[in-house]
Amino acid sequence: MAARPQHPADPKYYEALNWIKERVSSRPKIGVVCGSGLGKFADTLEDVTSFDYKDIPHFPVSTVEGHKGCLVFGKLNGKELVCMQGRFHLYEGYEASACAFPIRLFKLLGVEKLALTNAAGGLNQNYKLGDFMLVKDHLNLPALMGLSPTLGVNDLYWGPRFINMHNCYDQELRDLAKKVAAEIGEEKIQEGVYQCQVGPCYETVAEQKLAQAAGVDALGMSTVYEVVAARHCDIKCFAISMITNICNPSYDVVTEVNHEEVIECATTRGDAMVKLISAILDKW
Numbered sequence: 371m372a373a374r375p376q377h378p379a380d381p382k383y384y385e386a387l388n389w390i391k392e393r394v395s396s397r398p399k400i401g402v403v404c405g406s407g408l409g410k411f412a413d414t415l416e417d418v419t420s421f422d423y424k425d426i427p428h429f430p431v432s433t434v435e436g437h438k439g440c441l442v443f444g445k446l447n448g449k450e451l452v453c454m455q456g457r458f459h460l461y462e463g464y465e466a467s468a469c470a471f472p473i474r475l476f477k478l479l480g481v482e483k484l485a486l487t488n489a490a491g492g493l494n495q496n497y498k499l500g501d502f503m504l505v506k507d508h509l510n511l512p513a514l515m516g517l518s519p520t521l522g523v524n525d526l527y528w529g530p531r532f533i534n535m536h537n538c539y540d541q542e543l544r545d546l547a548k549k550v551a552a553e554i555g556e557e558k559i560q561e562g563v564y565q566c567q568v569g570p571c572y573e574t575v576a577e578q579k580l581a582q583a584a585g586v587d588a589l590g591m592s593t594v595y596e597v598v599a600a601r602h603c604d605i606k607c608f609a610i611s612m613i614t615n616i617c618n619p620s621y622d623v624v625t626e627v628n629h630e631e632v633i634e635c636a637t638t639r640g641d642a643m644v645k646l647i648s649a650i651l652d653k654w
């Protein structure tokens with residue numbers, strides 16, 4: 371097997387890394403990605419240094435409501451974190467590799483564990499609005515259709531050509547999260563399979579039925595690109611979906627899902643999300 375290179379082949383990662391290193395001394399081992407309307411967590415950190423994505427060389431910028439577009443370094447009970455207050459989606463016109471960029475930067479900074487949040491539609495009919503779903507697996511529809519951050523020439527600096535995705539949402543981190551949720555009295559905890567589709571259309575009834583048949587519990591438009599990039603470079607992953615709307619895979623019920631509703635639910639349950647994720651990360 372070929373030896374692992376000393377540096378990433380693409381210099382843009384180093385240009386971004388050096389820009390950050392010149393401005394912040396923190397070298398966190400924990401990275402966080404905040405989903406739609408879920409950026410409040412970063413506002414609760416202490417000793418914060420925050421950068422607008424637009425100022426960081428080569429960093430993509432957020433274009434979606436509910437994604438502030440700031441990279442926040444801060445502390446949670448003394449523990450150093452780096453937090454993306456907003457992420458990137460393919461429907462914004464980005465390639466999957468743009469979603470991987472911050473995750474690879476995290477790797478260069480020394481991040482070993484990644485916590486991701488997202489807003490998702492509850493397809494499992496036992497789920498209720500505002501539930502939290504610990505993601506145990508995903509159905510990556512974009513990858514099945516040929517869209518992945520790891521397409522093209524493989525840079526061995528990051529990882530191997532072929533990527534093992536078994537246990538990609540780390541079992542130990544999920545077990546810990548369940549324990550922590552019980553300890554803080556958060557009862558609205560589910561565990562299930564997240565499906566990503568490119569978007570920005572929400573799913574049709576037929577698409578919802580297809581997902582249901584495949585054993586999917588929640589529907590979204592993100593997260594999997596970041597998880598693929600993270601697993602490629604051996605960062606452990608943990609993800610929580612907030613169920614911000616309920617999907618009705620039936621032609622008898624007309625469901626008017628919209629992004630305002632998604633943001634509203636994420637905002638209403640924002641404090642509970644902050645409490646849960648803070649308690650979990652405190653134990654990492």
Ligand SMILES: O=P(O)(O)O[C@@H]1C[C@H](O)[C@@H](CO)O1
Nearest residue numbers: 405406488489591592629632
């Ligand atoms: O970034 P996330 O996955 O939290 O955002 C979800 C998916 C779409 O971007 C949007 C749809 O309302 O919310």
